[in-house]
Amino acid sequence: MLTTLATTAVVAHAGPWAAGWGWAFFLIPIFWILVIGLIIFLVTRGRRRAWANGDYGPPWARGASAELTLAERFAKGDIDETEYRARLEVLRANRPNA
Template sequence: MFSSLAAAAPCAVVAWGGGPWFGWWWFLIPLFWIGVFFLIFGVFGRRWRRAAVARGGYGWGPNGPHGGTRAAEQTLAERYANGDIDEKEYRARLEVLRANRGDSA
C-alpha cells in the first residue's frame, strides 16, 4: 500500500500543477496552526493563572484559599494530640489562627 502511495504522490503533484518546489510549503500549514494554538494558550493560560492567583490560589489545596491556615490548624492539633502543648496554649493559638484567616469559613 505504501509503495502505491509513494508512486502516486509525484503524479498528484504534477496533476495539481505543482513544480519542484510544490511540497515545501505544506510544512508551514501545521507549523502555523501549532503557533496559533501556542499563542492562544499562552495568552489565555497566563490570564487564567493570574486570575487564579488573584483569587487566592488554584483550589482547596495548600496553595488554595486558607489552605495554609488549615494546614496550620492540623499541625497545631497534632502537637496538642502528641502532648507538646497544653489545652490552654492550643486554644489560644487556634484562636489566633482563625482570627487571622479573615472570614468564618
C-alpha cells in the first residue's frame, strides 16, 4: 500500500509531463518564435508601406523636392507669382542633371 501511495503521489505531482504530454514542452519555444516572427513581419511590412507611400526617411528620400516646396509656399500665399517664377527659374537652371 505504501508503494501505491508513493507512486500516486509522484504521478500527481509530476503534472502532465508524466502522463504523456512531454511533447508539449516543444510548443512553448515554437509559440514564442512565431510571436517574434509576427512582430518582425508587421514592423517590416509597415516600413515598406511607409517607404512606398513616401512617408519614411529624410525629406530628400521622401520625394520632397525644392520645386514642390516652392509650389507649396506659393499655394499658401507666402510668396507672390513673380517671386515664385524667379525662384523656380533659378532652381531649374541649377539642377545637377540639367
